[in-house]
Amino acid sequence: MSLSATATATHAGRPPVTVFGPDFPFAFDAWISHPAGLGELPPQRHGAEVAIVGAGMAGMVAAYELMKLGLKPVVYEASKLGGRLRSQAFEGGQGVVAELGGMRFPVSGTTFYKYVDALGLETRPFPNPLTPASGSTVVDLEGLTHYAEKLSDLPPMFRQVADAWREALEDGAQFSAVQEAIRQRDVSTLKTLWNRLVPLWDDRTFYDFVATSKAFAKLSFQHREVFGQVGFGTGGWDSDFPNSMLEILRVVMTNCDDAQRLIVGGVEQVPLGLWRHAPSQCVHWPAGTSLASLHGGAPRAGVAAIRRQQDGRLAVIDRWGGQQSYAAVLATCQSWLLTTQIDCDESLFSHKMWMALDRTRYMQSSKTFVMVDRPFWKDKDPATGRDVMSMTLTDRLTRGTYLFDNGPDKPGVICLSYAWMGDALKMLPQSPEKRVKLALGALKKIYPNVDIASHIVGDPITVSWESDPHFLGAFKGALPGHYRYNQRMFAHFVQDDMPAAERGIFIAGDDVSWTPAWVEGAVQTSLNAVWGILRHFGGRTHSANPGPGDVFGAIGPMVLPE
Structure with a gap:
């Protein structure tokens, strides 16, 4: 697609939200298409x-x-x-790849997609948490495991966190007004709104924005903790908590954390x-x-x-x-x-x-992938009727686990662990085999009856971008100031x-x-x-x-x- x-x-x-500014609202997609x-x-x-x-x-x-x-x-x-658009093929995997760098691409990135479409490449929805593409999601925090196919399946606290995040964005950054200006490509309005926010939030962190917002102030510390561990859209946000809030506002205002696709x-x-x-x-x-x-x-x-x-x-x-x-x-x-x-x-x-x-x-980032014989996670548990394994967000070592179904005639891929900053550094000195064992050990506590290892075929593929002398990190994370x-x-x-x-x-x-x-x-x-x-x-x-x-x-x- x-x-x-x-x-x-x-x-x-209404027109779609695109990465049109907000700092420099120039229509790059229109410029290259003229x-x-x-x-x-x-x-x-x-x-x-x-x-x-x-x-x-x-x-x-x-x-x-x-x-x-x-x-x-x-x-x-x-x-x-x-x-860092690096797709490494598994040996003998019939073209099955591990995406070591960029792997999910929001449809709001319309200039990038001009090139994707010009090359005739196929895309499909990325299996992010709580999306139809993932099928089901498991959230595992502080030893408690929750199975969900949509947000309303989770305990009320998760809905409260989602609502507080939306309210904080509206109250602290005029979110709807900025997005509408982006939709309409209304340069004058967008510049006026955004230029008010720049001096307000350049010197303040993402965590400061959350902790001092009226919406989260009404809730407990645990609500902020859940937001950091799980977040919404692409997953947890806590690795970005030290970053300048302006950086986070750009991501959410341009829908970079929403409607993401992968390149087949x-x-x-x-x-x-x-x-x-x-x-x-x-x-x-x-x-x-x-x-x-x-x-x-x-x-x-x-x-x-x-x-x-x-x-x-x-x-x-x-x-x-x-x-x-x-x-x-x-x-x-x-x-x-x-x-x-x-x-x-x-x-x-x-x-x-x-x-x-x-x-x-630069922010640190670590990924560990394995190829498996088939997308076994779609099997149903006879006792519960649920998927035996799901896209998983957790406070354990793995942090995020993603499942990729390449079709009935190809092996599947599991990104066992996708971690950032301190969590990525924990993996840095470990060998690929040790990384897999650590990840499997963490997942075993969430899925005690699932033998993931029995499905693994071939050798694992891992990356730690901060240890590569040609990159020294995954990407920039701007600090306050x-x-x-x-x-x-x-x-x-x-x-x-x-x-x-x-x-x-x-x-x-x-x-x-x-x-x-x-x-x-x-x-x-x-x-x-x-x-x-x-x-x-x-x-x-x-x-x-x-x-x-x-x-x-x-x-x-x-x-x-x-």
């Missing part, structure tokens, strides 16, 4: 090379769109094509598809040209250094010592890598930008007023965006960079289809005083 059957549908006759295209380059710049550091979703989108404009992207990758066969197909796809309309390049064909089938090795040359161009040195000169470079790697893995001239960024890049705070840093990073693609020594190097990725952890943010920042690089090469957008930089002065994110 494609996006056209989901995200573009209206709700009660028949006028993204712009045009001076003919003499056709074929000019631009370096793309990192082949994740941000790098691939930028490279793909720049190729269509007539430039020659040169992609460097230190690890794997796809970045693995999300890695999206960046790999862009790598291989030959667009029908491509300036300068002959028909059939793709990023893969421009690279002879493989990207360049990882980048070791970026230097400013005397002629003003940028030298990129790869890990084997190869050096090439470019007029522009786009860095889509996580920002910490610009100080730990890549030796960059300090003069490439201002000191305030280096402060922002270095202050980025980080708005100014984010604003500097996000606005960096507009370079007209920057010193010449700092121009020509661009940044993109979900850690540059306002919505880290969601691929839509990576896509939008990459398109910002496309506009910046187009302008850097002397190009321009079409008057009928202005780009993000053309309107940035009017609708860009507010700037807080230093």
